[in-house]
Amino acid sequence: MLRQLAALTRPLPAAGPRALALAVYSGAIGEHFEARETGVEGVACVDDAARACGLLCRLWAATGNDALRRWAEGLLDFVLWMSDGDGHWHNFIYDWHGTRNTDGPTSAGGVNFWQARATCALAEVSLLLEQDCARDVLTEALDAAAFSSPPSDVRCIHAVAALNLLERSLDPGLSTRLAAWCDELTACERGGMLMNSPDERGHPHLWGHIQEGVLADSSVALGRTDLLTVAVSSAEAVFAEVIESGFDLPHVHSYDVQSAVFVMDRLAEVTGRPRYLELAQKARGWFDGRNPAGAAIFDRTTGRVADGLDEGRVSDRSGAEANVTAGLALLTDPDALSAARSWSGAL
Numbered sequence: 001m002l003r004q005l006a007a008l009t010r011p012l013p014a015a016g017p018r019a020l021a022l023a024v025y026s027g028a029i030g031e032h033f034e035a036r037e038t039g040v041e042g043v044a045c046v047d048d049a050a051r052a053c054g055l056l057c058r059l060w061a062a063t064g065n066d067a068l069r070r071w072a073e074g075l076l077d078f079v080l081w082m083s084d085g086d087g088h089w090h091n092f093i094y095d096w097h098g099t100r101n102t103d104g105p106t107s108a109g110g111v112n113f114w115q116a117r118a119t120c121a122l123a124e125v126s127l128l129l130e131q132d133c134a135r136d137v138l139t140e141a142l143d144a145a146a147f148s149s150p151p152s153d154v155r156c157i158h159a160v161a162a163l164n165l166l167e168r169s170l171d172p173g174l175s176t177r178l179a180a181w182c183d184e185l186t187a188c189e190r191g192g193m194l195m196n197s198p199d200e201r202g203h204p205h206l207w208g209h210i211q212e213g214v215l216a217d218s219s220v221a222l223g224r225t226d227l228l229t230v231a232v233s234s235a236e237a238v239f240a241e242v243i244e245s246g247f248d249l250p251h252v253h254s255y256d257v258q259s260a261v262f263v264m265d266r267l268a269e270v271t272g273r274p275r276y277l278e279l280a281q282k283a284r285g286w287f288d289g290r291n292p293a294g295a296a297i298f299d300r301t302t303g304r305v306a307d308g309l310d311e312g313r314v315s316d317r318s319g320a321e322a323n324v325t326a327g328l329a330l331l332t333d334p335d336a337l338s339a340a341r342s343w344s345g346a347l
Helices: 002-008 046-063 066-081 113-128 135-146 152-168 172-187 211-222 225-244 254-271 274-288 320-329 334-341
Strands: 009-011 020-022 251-253 308-310
Touching: 002 009, 002 320, 020 046, 020 066, 046 066, 046 113, 046 320, 046 334, 066 113, 113 135, 113 152, 135 152, 135 172, 152 172, 152 211, 172 211, 172 225, 211 225, 211 254, 225 254, 225 274, 251 254, 251 320, 254 274, 254 320, 274 320
Parallel strands: none
Antiparallel strands: 009 020, 251 308
C-alpha cells in the first residue's frame, strides 16, 4: 500500500517547502477527486495526513529507512500548518493551492476526530522519532481535549496520545487525565458493550472503535485491573463473532477491520491469551479474502487497498483512509515490512 499512498501524496508548498498531503480519494484509474459527503469538503485532510504520519513513523522505527521518516515529516508539516492556534485544527483544504475549509461540518475547529488525530500524530512523533515536536501545540491540544466532552470514539484517540507520551516519560498530571478519560470510556456502555457515543443504539459501529484496546493498555499504564476486565468483556461482545464471520456485514471498510485488529493485538499483548492473537490474524485475513465475498481487498500486485466491501462488491476506489488503515493493520506483515525497507522515497 506504500505505492498507492505515494500515488496519493502531493506537495503543498503553501504549507511549507517540504509539506505533503494525501489526496482523499482515488478512482479506478488512479484519478484524484474531492470529498463531497457533506457538500464540498476538500481534496486532502488532516485526518488522513495525521494517521499516515503515524504509520510512516512506525515503519521507519521498524526498518530504519530514512525515506519513510522524511515522508512522515512532510505530512507532519501539513498537519501543523492546519492548526488554528488554540489546540484545534481545521481538517480539509479545498484545493492544492492550500485554501482552507474553515467552517464546513467536517472541517471546522473543535474537539473532534481531526483534532484528536492531529494530537495523536504529535504524540507518536514524540515517541517514535524521539523528538519534541511543536510541544506548545501538543500541550494546547491536550488542554483543549481535557476541557471538553467528546464522544468515546474521539476520546479514545486522545487516550492513545496520552499513552504514547507516558511510554516516553512519566507525567503524573497526564496519568490523571488518562484515568479520567478511561472512566469516561467505561461509563459509555450499554448491554455489556462499550458504545461510541451516549446516543448510539444496538451494536456499536466498528469504524474507529478501539476503546477496548485503549483500556487494555491503560490498565497497565495506570495499574488498574478493572479497566482490563471491562475491555475483555466488551471486546468479546463487540468483535469476536464479527471476526469469526469474516466481517459478514452489509458494508465493511478497512478502518472497521483495522480497529478490530488493534483491539485484538492489544488484548493479546496485555492478557497473553492465544485466543486474541488468533482473532487478530483472522481479522487481518479480511484483506486477503477472508470475507463473505472471498475477494482480496488488498491487491498485492498493484499495491491498492479497496475502499471497502459493499453488499459483496469490492469498491473500485482506493483512497487515503483505506490504505493508511490497512497499513496499520498489516504492520507486522513480512511483505509490508520488506516493501518498507526497500522503499526508495519516490513520491
